[in-house]
Amino acid sequence: xxxxxxxxxxxxxxxxxxxxxxxxxxxxxxxxxxxxxxxxxxxxxxxxxxxxxxxxxxxxxxxxxxxxxxxxxxxxxxxxxxxxxxxxxxxxxxxxxxxxxxxxxxxxxxxxxxxxxxxxxxxxxxxxxxxxxxxxxxxxxxxxxxxxxxxxxxxxxxxxxxxxxxxxxxxxxxxxxxxxxxxxxxxxxxxxxxxxxxxxxxxxxxxxxxxxxxxxxxxxxxxxxxxxxxxxxxxxxxxxxxxxxxxxxxxxxxxxxxxxxxxxxxxxxxxxxxxxxxxxxxxxxxxxxxxxxxxxxxxxxxxxxxxxxxxxxxxxxxxxxxxxxxxxxxxxxxxxxxxxxxxxxxxxxxxxxxxxxxxxxxxxxxxxxxxxxxxxxxxxxxxxxxxxxxxxxxxxxxxxxxxxxxxxxxxxxxxxxxxxxxxxxxxxxxxxxxxxxxxxxx
Numbered sequence: 320x321x322x323x324x325x326x327x328x329x330x331x332x333x334x335x336x337x338x339x340x341x342x343x344x345x346x347x348x349x350x351x352x353x354x355x356x357x358x359x360x361x362x363x364x365x366x367x368x369x370x371x372x373x374x375x376x377x378x379x380x381x382x383x384x385x386x387x388x389x390x391x392x393x394x395x396x397x398x399x400x401x402x403x404x405x406x407x408x409x410x411x412x413x414x415x416x417x418x419x420x421x422x423x424x425x426x427x428x429x430x431x432x433x434x435x436x437x438x439x440x441x442x443x444x445x446x447x448x449x450x451x452x453x454x455x456x457x458x459x460x461x462x463x464x465x466x467x468x469x470x471x472x473x474x475x476x477x478x479x480x481x482x483x484x485x486x487x488x489x490x491x492x493x494x495x496x497x498x499x500x501x502x503x504x505x506x507x508x509x510x511x512x513x514x515x516x517x518x519x520x521x522x523x524x525x526x527x528x529x530x531x532x533x534x535x536x537x538x539x540x541x542x543x544x545x546x547x548x549x550x551x552x553x554x555x556x557x558x559x560x561x562x563x564x565x566x567x568x569x570x571x572x573x574x575x576x577x578x579x580x581x582x583x584x585x586x587x588x589x590x591x592x593x594x595x596x597x598x599x600x601x602x603x604x605x606x607x608x609x610x611x612x613x614x615x616x617x618x619x620x621x622x623x624x625x626x627x628x629x630x631x632x633x634x635x636x637x638x639x640x641x642x643x644x645x646x647x648x649x650x651x652x653x654x655x656x657x658x659x660x661x662x663x664x665x666x667x668x669x670x671x672x673x674x675x676x677x678x679x680x681x682x683x684x685x686x687x688x689x690x691x692x693x694x695x696x697x698x699x700x701x702x703x704x705x706x707x708x709x710x711x712x713x714x715x716x717x718x719x720x721x722x723x724x725x726x727x728x729x730x731x732x733x734x735x736x737x738x739x740x741x742x743x744x745x746x747x748x749x750x751x752x753x754x755x756x757x758x759x760x761x
Contacts, residue, residue: 355480355542356489362538363493365531366429368500371614373436373528375400375459376589381607382521384597386443388452393594397587398716399456403463404470405710411468415699419546421472421479422539428469429536435462436529440522467706474702476544478690487633487687491626494679498618505615508608561697562704571755574748575688576705578637580712581742584735585644585681587716588674591731595651596667600660613668617675625683633688638746640680641739647673648736655729677739692755 372378375396383393415421435458442454481489508520565572596610629636647670654666693701750757 355544356485356492358538358541358543359477359481359489360492360496362535362542363490364496364500365535365538367493367497367618368504369528369531369535371497371501371611372504372531373525377593377607377610377614378521378524379455379459380590380593382439382443382518382525383452383455385518385521386451387448388455389449392452392456393590395456396459397590398713399459400463400466401583401586401713401716402710403460404467405706405713407464407467411471411703415468415471415475420544421475422542422544424472425469425476426536426540428465428472429532429539431465432462432469433529433532433536435459435465436525436532439525443518443522467710470706471699471702474686474690475699476539476542477686478695478698480542480544485630486690487626487629487683489626490629490683490686491622494618494625494683495622498615498622498679501615502612502619503615505608505611505613508611559704561700562707565697565701565704566708569756571692571750571757572701572705574745574750575692575755576708578742578745578749579685579705580709581738581745582637582641582681582685583709583713583716584738584742585640585674585677587713588644588648588732588735588739589671589678591735592647592651592667592670592674595729595732596670599654599663600667609668610671613671614675617672618679620672621676621679622683625680629683629687633684633691633752634746634749636680636684637688637749638743640677640684641742641746642677643673643680644677645736645739645743647671647677648732648739651732652729652736688749688752688755691752 379396380393383396411424415424418424439455439458442451442458446454477486477489566576593610625636628639650666650673651670654663654670657663657666689702689705690698749755
């Protein structure tokens, strides 16, 4: 029993294989690695569970269906989440650099995300479908903007408090524990005796997710971050010019942005799978719990592998994630040809496992790649510029909702599969992280 406790403690603290010689973080931060590793993992577990039980990929599309919102709104859920998570980052990056401690940015953003979710509850209960849908989209815009601001701060705090070579492991532990908790939540939903298939179950999940975002904010506030450099902070125009200069000068950075833009297909795919599954199967709260289990199981299965591989070659993690995403889309297309409902249901569980594996790999790979590739003082600019560039593409992808309405979910998934295949080859063309800045053009 004591060995089990020690093993679990080491998983949380990262102390099972920590290199005591910190090479890329200040000495004072090195002394706090174990505490910061644990706090960061706890933050990730809470936030990742919150994302799964009340996110725009699974639960919010279901909520929009329950309130009777117009179909075109459905197609804007993930594009809004992606674009407004990414576009504001160029504005906030320079501001964040002016703060000696950046953890409070994430903490404040986490609290704001919790408030946005709580405000969704009265909107869904008391407003007519069109007004409720519009207000939910507006709240999602604020929620996503807070998420994007937190992302810049997270990358910077990660680079300041966790040594290179341990970051992939930390991100994997966050995903692993988040996956375990997600699986437990899915099991509870799957085994629930709820006969009410109306708003109540969805609103309960949203309320629980709001509490989890508050808890995640608390955990991030507990990170022992030492003051960093505050010089060189630029306004949005200055950040844009600096980012454009990096983009013009560094071929490896351009290839990263191209690959990441194509990898958007992996992160935008899930709502279309929900729509397609809804046409093939009649989804109830219990079946939705099964899909949540599939996503959680994918995180559990993949996290240790992705983490170890990311610390060796995050480029290949992104490439393999794209390939798994392509496989998930092709499998979903094949399910159109199967008439047996039980086989369709089993097939869709596998689809969600594959897209869960893909999404976990893509997220972990791209985060580890950029943190490892960029210098600490310019990391917020690299992060903000790449995210803003991809955010523009995410905004344009909002037309996918109209395309789905015109052509159907099947045609949309074929487009997604081809885009993921292109992302796979784009990732293979990228240099390894430590060589991204070597290919500089004068």
